[in-house]
Amino acid sequence: MEAGEPTSLQIEKQSLHDQVASRIRDLIIEGHLEPGSRIDEAKLVEQLGVSRTPFREALRTLAAEGLIVIRPARGSMVRKLSRADVFSMLEVLAEMERLAGRTACERASDSEIAHARDLHERMLEYYRSGERMPYYKLNQEFHTFIASLSRNETLCEIQGNIMARLKRIRFIGNSEPEHWRAAVDDHEEMMDALAARDGQRLGDIMAHHLSETWQRVKNVI
Incomplete structure (x- = not known):
């Protein structure tokens, strides 16, 4: 080893x-x-x-x-991704997440929103205990679930493909304590917007979340 x-x-x-x-x-x-x-x-x-x-x-x-x-x-x-690879994928994924957030607010049931809240609360528990990998995996599950609420299979497929290629990149995006805290703050806003069924706000927050990921990782790729 x-x-x-x-x-x-x-x-x-x-x-x-x-x-x-x-x-x-x-x-x-x-x-x-x-x-x-x-x-x-x-x-x-x-x-x-x-x-x-x-x-x-x-x-x-x-x-x-x-x-x-x-x-x-x-x-x-x-696989080794170039800076151009990462930027282009994050750019596309940001717009996919914007669409996912907007449509999720229109189409999700109350019970599905409650499930998203449960995922969010479990993520917070891992954040408070400093467990990055369990937090990261639940974070991936959260974003996949939000996309599923769009009821758009094409969106889910493309989002899933891009997220799979960016697994390492998304993980190192929260390597610094202040970056992780900022990501958690974004998720708090996401849940508030989803609970209020404010699709425009949720989509904007999710797209911003991806833009910030690029800022955090661009110098370490």
Whole structure:
């Protein structure tokens, strides 16, 4: 293991490749597998305690998400995004989130808004306890859920594809305490707007949230 890598990677149940994909995904998001680096299959297979079959199935899943690149006869590598890649994806995603916020307020049921509130409150609990990865994963779930409230399958599909490619970028966007606090403040405003069914306000906040992400990450890509 490299310095700073998690000490416990062993998977107890080895039958599902999505468990392996989840572990590798976390290593990429947290930066233990760096952008542009080659994936050492033999090393990870041993550390994760799995056979090569579920491991390679997991790699195909992550390649479909855009997190890795599989190169025939040369192995796999962690995808490295350029500044232009990140900016263009965040720019498009901001407008997708604007549309999602506006339409969610028009189409969500009261119970769905209550569920969004529950996700938000659980995120706050992780924020208060300083648990970045659980917060991050719930944050991704929150944004995906808001998009689903639009009842627009095309929007959900495109948003999901872009979010998958930006997992590492979104994670490092909250690496500084003040940035994380600002992101939480944005989410407080999002929930207020959603509860009030103010679609214009929610869409604007969500788009601004993505614009701020670019400002936080542009100098560390």
